[in-house]
Amino acid sequence: MTDSSKPDGGIGLVETKLFIFGEKEPLRLASGQTLGPVTLAYETYGVLNKAGTNALLILHALTGDAHAAGYHAQEPKPGWWDVLVGPGRAFDTDKYFIVCSNVIGGCRGSTGPGSINPATGRPYGLSFPVITVADMTEAQRHLMDHLGIGQWLAVIGGSMGGMQALQWAASYPERVRSVIPIATTLKHSPQQIAFDEVGRQAIMSDPAWRGGDYYDHGRPERGLALARMIGHITYMSDQSMEEKFSRRLKTEGYKFTFDAEFEVEGYLHHRGASFVRRFDANSYLYVTRAIDYFDLSGGKLIKAGAPLPRFMVVSFKSDWLYPSYQSREIVATLRTHHADVTYVEVNSTYGHDAFLVEHEEQSRLFRHFLAKTSDGKEGVS
Amino acid sequence: MTDSSKPDGGIGLVETKLFIFGEKEPLRLASGQTLGPVTLAYETYGVLNKAGTNALLILHALTGDAHAAGYHAQEPKPGWWDVLVGPGRAFDTDKYFIVCSNVIGGCRGSTGPGSINPATGRPYGLSFPVITVADMTEAQRHLMDHLGIGQWLAVIGGSMGGMQALQWAASYPERVRSVIPIATTLKHSPQQIAFDEVGRQAIMSDPAWRGGDYYDHGRPERGLALARMIGHITYMSDQSMEEKFSRRLKTEGYKFTFDAEFEVEGYLHHRGASFVRRFDANSYLYVTRAIDYFDLSGGKLIKAGAPLPRFMVVSFKSDWLYPSYQSREIVATLRTHHADVTYVEVNSTYGHDAFLVEHEEQSRLFRHFLAKTSDGKEGVS
Incomplete structure (x- = not known):
């Protein structure tokens, strides 16, 4: 591709921006601690309309980043959801103003344990406060105000992004017209906590x-x-691993060693090795702790008397990490409150x-849901 | 309990025995390497009848041992399957002569990487040859000959024990009257290999x-x-973890730390800490490698023209590590060969x-299957 073209019909070159806040008044965290100043990395695509009614917020998973779509200079691969974001795509940049926000605690441009602690001039390390999903969305609410957006037309996210989306509905229901939580849960189960704990x-x-x-x-x-x-x-999934690797060996015949002889072993080693080039170990501790603490069960999702956003809940049949029954729990909770909710198990x-x-x-699914939610009134002009 | 009584109707005090072989002619392994001398730890319960037709072989899982039943002196807990083995129990010591054999490569009395290599006078470590499930059963076949048993009435095992049971049917069908593979598979899947690999x-x-x-x-x-x-x-299972731990905390309220705050975290830490007291790290590498190599698919389970043992295949609905579909694959393979096979999903x-x-x-299940298999002719006398 050439640097500024749109070779694939997408949005072309983009840049991650940094929003800095909390210099005077630090961010107050769920733990009672404070954090400031705070840098939040984000990207925007498309144009906010005059009425401010066409803004979408996209939220990423555990180790994702603000670069959801388009290309960064010198990088061959587009953003992680590029196929869904762009002119004519489901998150249509001709219609919507799209914000993708990173999270605090991470290491992809936002303040996290690897950032310099202004009080010491050295990286925070474990002196960085433990943060929660609510803290992540609180930082994003500051960004929303900064961008002059009154209400999101939709907040969309998968996995940890879905938790943030649900947290938006819980914390600021009046500022969210609709929510699309994908492959996520109302609360981390002990099995999910257990997998995070062995990682930590x-x-x-x-x-x-x-x-x-x-x-x-x-x-x-x-x-x-x-x-x-x-x-x-x-x-x-068990099935996708079988389809991708089966019992194939990297070279013919068992070698009777503890090297990576099976393709699946080689693949895991490769994914592990690539990951350490782009992610900070301490941030991995912080973001997994945040999702382990996540729990909007027991009436915490919907505030009595608050406006009710519309919901589309999406799960995937073979997802055993965030199984469909957890999405059905979200749906059941919403229906108890007579929310307008669509559930799709893909x-x-x-x-x-x-x-x-x-x-x-x-x-x-997203195209249809957004069209229904926006009633066609959310043009750019 | 007192030292020699049978306080719970079980078999009372037992001892692990050691069978040593391969001093003159070493064991030839699947890798082409040899191993000798070989020590195999085993226990026996009950009495072999004169016809030698009442012998059962019980095989343990990954990190189990030969101590299936009864009590060891000074130890408060009975063997790992005590509730199934004893007078009047499913594996009835009044009727059957029961052998429980350990595996080579392990660290529970049998020759493994922690044993002294006679050639060097030092522990083998990684100079110990990589072994397979077939090597494990080959060592057990030497034990069988040593004990004067011509044919097992049944070979029974769960998980890796089930793989050994299937291997017996594949390697020595004429010496196995029936087989009970439990919660096991014909071959390790890439997901099973992957979990073993992250452990290694x-x-x-x-x-x-x-x-x-x-x-x-x-x-x-x-x-x-x-x-x-x-x-x-x-x-x-996801469900058993939910029932056992849910999201309960060890002490009230989030501490906002990376300590084990959830009960499920504390439980995992506890299980990890107890395990290192009884198991050798190198042995963990060897036994997991053995099961990763295990593959009796593609016609390797049943030899053409060989006698066909009877089978009862057992799986458990919530077992996602060795899911029921893998047991159904065993059953389907056996039925292709018109074997007499019962399948139970518990x-x-x-x-x-x-x-x-x-x-x-x-x-x-076991009581019924053994009664049917033995036709009542296998008394002790």
Whole structure:
């Protein structure tokens, strides 16, 4: 591709922007601690209309980032949901003003444990406060005000992004016209907590982790890679692994070693190794802790008397990490409050990863839901 | 309990015995390497009848041992399947001569990587040859000859024990009258290999592992504990974890730390810590490699023209590590060969652990199957 063209009909070159706030008044966190100043990385695509009624907020999963669509200069791959965001696409940049926001606690441009603590001049490390999903959305609410948006037409996200979407509905129902939580849950189950905990233990068991104070030293790459390998198993399904790898060997015949002889082993090693190049081990601790704490069950999702956003809840049949029954729990809770809710279980074999790869079905669903929600009144002009 | 009584109607005090062979002619392994001398740990309960027709072979899972039933002196807990083995129990010691054999490669009395290599006078470590499930059963066949048993009335095992049971049918169909493979598979799937591989990586990433040469130093306890924690998640079901832990905290309120705050985290830590006291990290590598290599698919289970044992295949509904579809594949393969096969899917919520805890249903099944198989002719006298 050339640098400024739109070779694939997409939005072409984009840049991640940084919003800085909390310099005078720091962000007050669920833990009671404060954080400031705060940098929040985000991208925008399309144009906000005069009435301010065409804004969509896209929220990413555990280790994602603000780069949902288009291309960054010098990078061959587009954003992580590019196929859904662009002119004429489901999240149509000719119609909507689309914001994709990163999360605090992470390491993809926003303030997190790897950021410099202004009080010490050194990286926070484990002195960074433990944050929650509500803290993430609170930071995004500051961004929303900064961008001059009164109400999101829709807040959309998969996995941890879906938790943020639900949190928006819980914290600011009057500022959210509709919500699309995908492959997510009202609360982390003990199994989900358990998988996160073994990932954290993989990191914290790496001597290079040094209690989180490794930024002047070598990073805990083996521990982080192992955490990612564990995660990857849970993102795929038994069936998708069978289809992708079966029992194929990297070279013919058993070698009778403990090297990666099976293709599936090689794949996990590869995914682990790529991950450590783009993600910070401490951030992995913080974002997994945030989702483990996430719990909007027991009446916390809907405030009595508050306006009720419209919902479309989406799950995937082979997703065993965030199984469909958890989405049905969200739906049941919403129906108790007589919310306008559509539920779709997509028949996919891709497991939890389906929300990142099942484009056609999701395009159709999102396009239809947004059209119904916006009543055609949300043009750009 | 007092030392020699049978306080619970069980078999009372027992001892693990050691069978040593391969001093002159070493065991030839699937890899082409040889191993000798070989020690195999086993226990026996009951008495072999004169015709030698009442012998049962019980085979344990990944990290189990030969101590299936009764009590060891000074130990408060009975063997791992005690509730099924004893006078009047499903594996009735008044009727049957029961052998429970350990596996080579392990660390519970049999020759494994922690044993002394006679050639060097030092522990084998990673110079121990990689072994397969077929090598395990080949060692057991030597034990069978040593005990003077011509044919097993039944070979029974869950998980890796089930793989050994299937391997017996494949390697020595004429010496096996019936087989009960429980919660197992004809071949390890890529997902099963993947979970084993992250466990191995947890061990091999621990600097204390030292390439397997740690016996004169501290053991790789953190890595082994982590491997066990990962394993434990796969042994339980989403539902059994919810029932056992839900989102309960160890102490009231979130602490906003990375300590084990949830009960499920504390449980995993506890299980990891207990495991390192009884199991060797290198053995964990060897036994997981053996089951990853296990593959009796594609016509390898039944030899053309060989006698066909009777089968009862048992799976558990909530077992997602060895899902029922894998047991149904065993059944389908057997039916292709017109084998006499009974299949039972037990409706349990305990996940893979069910084969160790669903006693009542299994008692009923095993009792009935053995009665049918033995035709009442297998008395002790």
